[in-house]
Amino acid sequence: IAKELDDIVAEYKDKFASVDNKKFIVPHQAFGYLAREFDLEQIPLNSLTSTGEADAKVLKEVSDLAKAEKIKTVFYEMGGSDKEAKTLADEIGAEAKPINTLEFATDEELSSNKTYQEMIKENLEAIYASLS
Structure with a gap:
């Protein structure tokens, strides 16, 4: 497993x-761990937990930044x-796409026996696609 993760990290660093x-x-x-590892910057709509909703001020700030940076994907x-x-995606002319926070596995992931490494790679590929 460690070798597989090392290979994923090497591939996505490039x-x-x-x-x-x-x-x-x-x-x-x-x-944060992913952003540090790959020299990226996450722009959160909320704080550290997923329980709150972004207020109008945060949405405006993120919207302005997203337009300036030409960001085309908003992950949920x-x-x-x-x-x-x-x-937010509608406002900035972007797409809204799901991303796995790896906090819990969905029923679909559990039933398909998806590995942690596969979920990490899917996230990395989704982020990479959004940046390319």
Whole structure:
């Protein structure tokens, strides 16, 4: 498993090094480890937990930043509400897409025996695609 994770990290370090835009919008600050590892910057709509909703001031700040940075994807927590992400995406001309915070596995993931490594790789690929 460690070798598999090392290979994933090496692959995405190369991929992320090739993109100019390093910012991505997430529902909350669940991706600090990933941002540090790959020299990216997460822009959270909420605080560290997924329980609150972003207020109008935060949405305006994120909207202005997203427009300036030409961000084309707003991620929302897989299995959670996509309302805020879709509202912001509509405002900035972007797409709202799910991302797995790896806090819990969905029924679909459990039934398909999806591995942790596969979920990490799916997240990395989704973020990479949003930046490319």
